[in-house]
Amino acid sequence: MLISIDARIPFPRPLVYATYRDKLTELVPYISKVKQIKFKSSQEQNGLLYLVHEWSGGANIPAIARAFLSEDLLNWTEDSIWNNSEFTTSWHIKTHAFTEAVHCTGKNHFIEDNKGTLIQSRGELIIDPQQIKGTPQQLTVAIARIVENSLGKQITPNFQQMSEGVRQYLKKVQ
Template identity: 55%
Template sequence: MLISADTRVPFPRPLVYSTYRDKLMELVPYMPNIRGVQVRSREGNGDWIKFVNEWQGGGDIPTAARAFLNESMLSWTEHAVWHGDRFTTEWQIETHAFTEAVRCLGTNHFFENEGMTVIESRGELIIDPRKLKDVPPFLAGMVSGIVEDFLGKKIGPNLVQMGSGVTTYLERQAVRP
């Protein structure tokens, strides 16, 4: 499944980029489908920074997926490399449920457009039904489709929601003395 989301934030690219990268903990209240984030590691130099972040999501799980997913399984580890010289982020998500079966990775590009920042998020989500542990083989194809559909419907909107959260956060920061 391809992941594609475009977000517009009405602030300059350097500010938007650094807010996404450096203010993650402060952005959580602006993302209703996210319950929490913990930065596990951060390293780098002037041109790049590598992060490992633990995310805890939430939301409604469709009836068909409840037999295989529960809310506590809606957590993931994000590995991200931020390239400040190119205004890009390369990310890979490691789900805490069905870890061996799920492959999810992509890139965010931050572009300047008439004083506004456009974030193009592109990626892919693939679930290998042969690697679904504890799922009977005759159900693996159906389960992988349900889980892929569920996760796919969360990832794109979460990327857009983050852009809205950054916009609100920056608007509130601008009115503070």
């Protein structure tokens, strides 16, 4: 599944970029399907900033999938690499359930224009049914589809809500 989401925030690029990078935990109230974001670590190296955050989601698992899936599917660790000179962040999401089966990576570009900042998020979500362990073999493809649909339905709204949250947050603090 390809991820392609754009958002526009009517504030200067350096401010929008820094808010996403440095104020992530303060944006939780603006994202309805996220219960908590915990900062885990930060490291600077060769002009890049490496951040790790742990996310706890609040979406519902589809009823048909509850027998096989746990709430851990809604929790993930995000590793991100922030390139301040290019105004980009590369990210990798590692789910706490089906870790070997779920591959989710992407890159966000923060582009300044006459309307503020355009954020282009591009990535991919791949579920490898062969890596889903602990379920009957006949069901792994169906479970993979359910996992992909469940995660896919969270990514776009979370990104859009976070962008709207950044806009509201900046409006409040400016």
